Amino acid sequence: xxxxxxxxxxxxxxxGFRMPQNYTFKSKKGLNEEVVKNISLIxxxxxxxxxxxxKSYQIFKKKSLPxxxxxxxxxxxxxxxxxxxxxxxxxxxxxxxxxxIKETYDRIGVPxxxxxxxxxxxxxxxxxxxxxxxxxxxxxxxxxxxxMDTGLKLYPQIVNKYFASLIPPTDNKFAxxxxxxxxxxSFVYVPKGVKVKMPLQAYFRINSxxxxxxxxxxxxxxxxxxxxxxxxxxxPIYTTNSLHAAVVEIFVHKNARVRYTTVQNWSNNVYNLVTxxxxxxxxxxxxxxxxxxxxxxxxxxxxxxxxxxxxxxEVLSIAYAGHGQHQDAGAKMLHxxxxxxxxxxxxxxxxAGGRTSYRGLIQIMPKAKKSSVFVSCDxxxxxxxxxxxxxxxxxxxENDVTVQHEATVExxxxxxxxxLTSKGISKSxxxxxxxxxFIEPVTKEIPLExxxxxxxxxxxxxxxSVG
Amino acid sequence: xxxxxxxxxxxNKKLILKNLSYHFKKGKVYAIxxxxxxxxxxxxxxxxxxxxxxxxxxxxxxxxxxxTNLSPDKRAKRGIFLSFQTPHSLAxxxxxxxxxxxxxxxEDPLTVKQKIEKIAKKxxxxxxxxxxxxxxxxxxxxxxxxxxxQAAVLDPKLLIFxxxxxxxxxxALRTIAKFMSENRYGKTYLLxxxxxxxxxxxxxxxxxxxxxxxxxxxxxAKLAVEIEKKGYKRVVSS
Numbered sequence: 191x192x193x194x195x196x197x198x199x200x201x202x203x204x205x206g207f208r209m210p211q212n213y214t215f216k217s218k219k220g221l222n223e224e225v226v227k228n229i230s231l232i233x234x235x236x237x238x239x240x241x242x243x244x245k246s247y248q249i250f251k252k253k254s255l256p257x258x259x260x261x262x263x264x265x266x267x268x269x270x271x272x273x274x275x276x277x278x279x280x281x282x283x284x285x286x287x288x289x290x291i292k293e294t295y296d297r298i299g300v301p302x303x304x305x306x307x308x309x310x311x312x313x314x315x316x317x318x319x320x321x322x323x324x325x326x327x328x329x330x331x332x333x334x335x336x337x338m339d340t341g342l343k344l345y346p347q348i349v350n351k352y353f354a355s356l357i358p359p360t361d362n363k364f365a366x367x368x369x370x371x372x373x374x375x376s377f378v379y380v381p382k383g384v385k386v387k388m389p390l391q392a393y394f395r396i397n398s399x400x401x402x403x404x405x406x407x408x409x410x411x412x413x414x415x416x417x418x419x420x421x422x423x424x425x426p427i428y429t430t431n432s433l434h435a436a437v438v439e440i441f442v443h444k445n446a447r448v449r450y451t452t453v454q455n456w457s458n459n460v461y462n463l464v465t466x467x468x469x470x471x472x473x474x475x476x477x478x479x480x481x482x483x484x485x486x487x488x489x490x491x492x493x494x495x496x497x498x499x500x501x502x503x504e505v506l507s508i509a510y511a512g513h514g515q516h517q518d519a520g521a522k523m524l525h526x527x528x529x530x531x532x533x534x535x536x537x538x539x540x541x542a543g544g545r546t547s548y549r550g551l552i553q554i555m556p557k558a559k560k561s562s563v564f565v566s567c568d569x570x571x572x573x574x575x576x577x578x579x580x581x582x583x584x585x586x587x588e589n590d591v592t593v594q595h596e597a598t599v600e601x602x603x604x605x606x607x608x609x610l611t612s613k614g615i616s617k618s619x620x621x622x623x624x625x626x627x628f629i630e631p632v633t634k635e636i637p638l639e640x641x642x643x644x645x646x647x648x649x650x651x652x653x654x655s656v657g
Numbered sequence: 658x659x660x661x662x663x664x665x666x667x668x669n670k671k672l673i674l675k676n677l678s679y680h681f682k683k684g685k686v687y688a689i690x691x692x693x694x695x696x697x698x699x700x701x702x703x704x705x706x707x708x709x710x711x712x713x714x715x716x717x718x719x720x721x722x723x724x725t726n727l728s729p730d731k732r733a734k735r736g737i738f739l740s741f742q743t744p745h746s747l748a749x750x751x752x753x754x755x756x757x758x759x760x761x762x763x764e765d766p767l768t769v770k771q772k773i774e775k776i777a778k779k780x781x782x783x784x785x786x787x788x789x790x791x792x793x794x795x796x797x798x799x800x801x802x803x804x805x806x807q808a809a810v811l812d813p814k815l816l817i818f819x820x821x822x823x824x825x826x827x828x829a830l831r832t833i834a835k836f837m838s839e840n841r842y843g844k845t846y847l848l849x850x851x852x853x854x855x856x857x858x859x860x861x862x863x864x865x866x867x868x869x870x871x872x873x874x875x876x877x878a879k880l881a882v883e884i885e886k887k888g889y890k891r892v893v894s895s
Contacts, residue, residue, distance in 0.1 A: 608707050609741060611730040612707075612732075613755060614733035615755070615758050616730050620730075623754065623755070623758060624750065626750075
């Protein structure tokens, strides 16, 4: 039964394989106070964190599901495993991982990528980070890159100062859920003036059925520093649903720059409901590059709170929705200070009955004078069965600002396809070429290795969808 | 080389070409002329295999085999090339990407690149136009030159030029026509045009006149000169 690919999916999902489960600990199905306490106990957390988790659990119970966005009604919170500890301890050499876990990452290609162009790698399997490494030079310079649990143990002051200060558990139901059962994720700290030249990568893998992954990431870039963080994710194909509800908080201090790239490729049975937010101080730059290819449902709106003067926020995103998928994605830019600027470029593709929604919020506070906003969202619809919607919200409380909004909806026209096919290109290659061309403004911002992978993924999905 | 056997072509159920028969011979240059709406472009699209240009009756034979039911890409692979009257703009796709995929398995990307650069030089196409999105923000003349560039790299047997001379300034026309005439290498040309001016550079072996979807007159190069002097109506009715 291993490696079996569900027949309900008509394309080849390369990462749909599953591995045997020889786990150290698996919590009982469903969620209650005991489960929450147990997670904290196993992790030997300080009392304040246990309290925080329990309080968050109460908030989660009280909060209702969002009344807008994608359909979440079939999530059964009682039918999910909330915590799985795959191994006794974390390793820093791939060889030391259990065979089936090592094989998983080999097949995804993480160790290979690490050798070639990464400054650090963190690999999360189910609830825990099982592998971690960081370039020695960076370590010497004071850069911290570890899992969130280790971060809490070793750097309690920093964690205490920032944790949940940007995304409190009261923010939304899934932030509350994450706050109560969080496990794993990355803790990144870049000291003043340090520029991390090569990217740090975190890789998230779900292996079990009916599992919930709730990683928690905190990135702090001190004054004048730079870091590029990349995350990737995959899961096996099951007929039951899994849940991924992460929380990511980023603090970009004065003159610093953080780039956060996501290549989300969950299998089509995963609900991907993620809260991502960054605070940008004076003259800093925060860039989200958000590519959502997989999952059953995604609701994700990376945000930048532009707190400091001249801070700049960017969201470049790609959403691809095929059969049975709904990508409800977008961005939020909140301008609190004068001379702040933001740019959102969203490209969505829907095919074979898939649905994409762009949902964005631009908010300019009073006194955020001379701020500028540029929003461009383009949707490409490949057939009659597919759908795309745009929900842009603007709350502008200051007059002295520049706001530009462009939106286009395009269907791949028969004329363009004929133009290409008449030059000797097959119809499916012509469609891929046009789709890759359509997302090129975003893919050109991504490291080459990832943009190639992204184009390959989309081509693969498309060849299955139209074939 | 290309045989049209009593073809009738419709678009959206409207009949455009009516019972057209003709045998285009290998290595010859044909000028296809006619007033607006006479069916010249329809003929080009029908030969190239546009899915919306429905062949109601008749058949197309190319180099001895029936291509009537072949998709446009398969016709192109056999050696039919259409240079568009209004080439489409392709955001995020440059001419190298297009040709690399069109020649996949036939020529390696490096060779394709070298060919493009060499031909671009001959056609006086600026380097950035090759790297930029195809036909986005390019002038009429540049678009037509890029069509010609594609033709030269793809190396087809039959080339249909749908009004390569319109929207082109006189200098660009000279470059285009000169290139077409110097790089013909015995290929078959179908030149769809309103004017005689390109025919000063490339002398047609035969001139065909289409009116209201029918082939109404045929002659040698002199016919084009006559049309220019007298206009279609007088020439056809004489």
